[in-house]
Amino acid sequence: MIATKVEGIHKIENGHVTMPKGFSAGGLHCGIRKKRLDFGWIHSDNPAATAGVYTLNAFQAAPLKITKQCIDKGQTIQTVVVNSGNANSFTGKQGLLDALEMQELTAKKMGVILEHVAVASTGVIGVSLPMDNIRTAIQQVGSAEHAGSENFEEAILTTDTVTKHMAVQLEIDGKTITIGGAAKGSGMIHPNMATMLGFITTDAAVEADSLQPALRSIVDKSFNMITVDGDSSTNDMVLVMANGQQENEPLNEAHPKWSLFLEGLQMVSEGLSKSIARDGEGATKLIEANVKGAPSELAAKQVAKAIISSNLVKTAVYGADPNWGRIITAVGYSEQPIDPDKICVSLGEIEVVKDGYPVEFNESDGKKYLENESVSLNVDLQNGLGEATAWGCDLTYDYVKINASYRT
Structure with missing residues (x-):
């Protein structure tokens, strides 16, 4: 069984994705959904080493393809934008163009490199994005009016009944390292990813080449070990961003505290995974x-x-x-x-x-x-x-x- 309590790691009550130093987030209602918030973002003050794991569904949505290409190329992301209510999946060439436009407009608005923008969508499959709404939303990314991890957590939900968030802290090289996370998922959940999005942030310095295999190993013991209904969706991913703002010695497999960092990452991933399983559509247990x-x-x-x-x-x-x-x-x-x-x-x-x-x-x-x-x-x-x-x-x-x- 996987440990939920580890010596040297402190779980933060009501922890969230912006607790690590240098991260901000927000969310707003742009009109894709009738009333609920439906557009959110996470931003790091500096480019962050980033790893990603993605759905194995043969039909991968346009936003996922773009995000995967960026991470495969440079292993660095600074801003993530997410919409709910529309998956932008199975939408052909126009869907790819729409996802690219989301990336380009966000890069321009936030003043970051194009390839440092990740895009994610979740919701109904086979319907084109209402791009006028998306364009208006992107112009508000980073605004104080819509800032807050709670807004982001709500903006990424679909049939979820509750937001899902967690954070832990641990000591590495005399620095207090924080790992935070947010996720969505309620139905179409099955091992090997599903209609689920997970975003994990940390202010630790981590070598990108070590972060990717670490995330894959952690996902195999957490997000890939949950199920709600046996269906796997087309959009879904887990990203982990490490911006290094605590200025510890860069973590890799040779670092003496590498295993402790992995335990922290595991605790956040497992906590988010269990929250998704507990919130399965119609679930009571x-x-x-x-x-x-x-x-x-x-x-x-x-x-x-x-x-x-x-x-x-x-x-x-x-x-x-x-x-x-x-x-x-x-x-x-x-x-x-x-x-x-x-x-x-x-x-x-x-x-x-x-x-x-x-x-x-x-x-x-x-x-x-x-x-x-x-x-x-x-x-x-x-x-x-x-x-x-x-x-x-x-x-x-x-x-x-x-x-x-x-x-x-």
């Missing part, structure tokens, strides 16, 4: 699937993902039905090496299967446990040292209602 005793970490991940992705498991949790047979079934179709005579399963602390045999337990205790807002489904395969954790949510009637009328 956060589900955590803990798997240990697997032949490898990869095998443990696959088993955990199978459990958390099972609609039968998700509906059982929603109905507070301690039907552990659904967990066993999901483990069985994970296509990983399983010895049925060794498997152990528990609902929280309630043991229901031991060494491949059912354990008598009080059904009412199991039901009462599954009525909690957060539940843990624990599996021990007793077949190795691999372990992993995945997060998801229950599947409710409201999920169908929300998605049956998404565009209305």
Whole structure:
């Protein structure tokens, strides 16, 4: 299981994406959506070393393509602009031109290099951006009137019911390093990215060549270990920006505090990931699937993902039905090496299967446990040292209602 508390790292209450030194953010309503804020930005006072990880959906949206090209080329971003309500995905050549215009107008407005502007969009697929609204919004990027991390967090939401933010602090080279983050995501969430955006900032100095593999490793243990409904979208990415304003010795794999920095990055990523899973469309509960005793970490991940992705498991949790047979079934179709005579399963602390045999337990205790807002489904395969954790949510009637009328 992944640690949520690490010695030497302090979680900041109500932490957010602009807590690291030298970062600002904001958001406003530009008219893409009827009432809610729908355009936001993050800006660093200086160019920041940047890494990105992106959806594996074959249909990648225009904003994602542009952002990926910029990061691949120079590993540096200074300003990020994001709109919600419209994904600018599957919009052809015009969609690419619109995303490029967003980048160009932002660069001019903020006085930064064109390739140092990242663009992101989220919302309905197959609809052209209302560029008049976007142009007006960009002219207000950086304005004091619309500044604030809360505005940014709200501006990037779609069907989310709450904003998602977190920050931690740690000491490196005698400097207080802060790592902050904001994210959106509620539906179309599945391992290997989904309709999700994550933005992480830090005032640490980090070598860009080390930041990219670090982010990919962290994402594999956090954002790629959540699911809501099994769908993966076209737009989604996680970016981490390190502007070096604390002037520590540049971090890389050889730095003695590199592992501590990675733990901080992991804590922020995991916290945002769990917030997304908890806020799944129509969800009432956060589900955590803990798997240990697997032949490898990869095998443990696959088993955990199978459990958390099972609609039968998700509906059982929603109905507070301690039907552990659904967990066993999901483990069985994970296509990983399983010895049925060794498997152990528990609902929280309630043991229901031991060494491949059912354990008598009080059904009412199991039901009462599954009525909690957060539940843990624990599996021990007793077949190795691999372990992993995945997060998801229950599947409710409201999920169908929300998605049956998404565009209305």
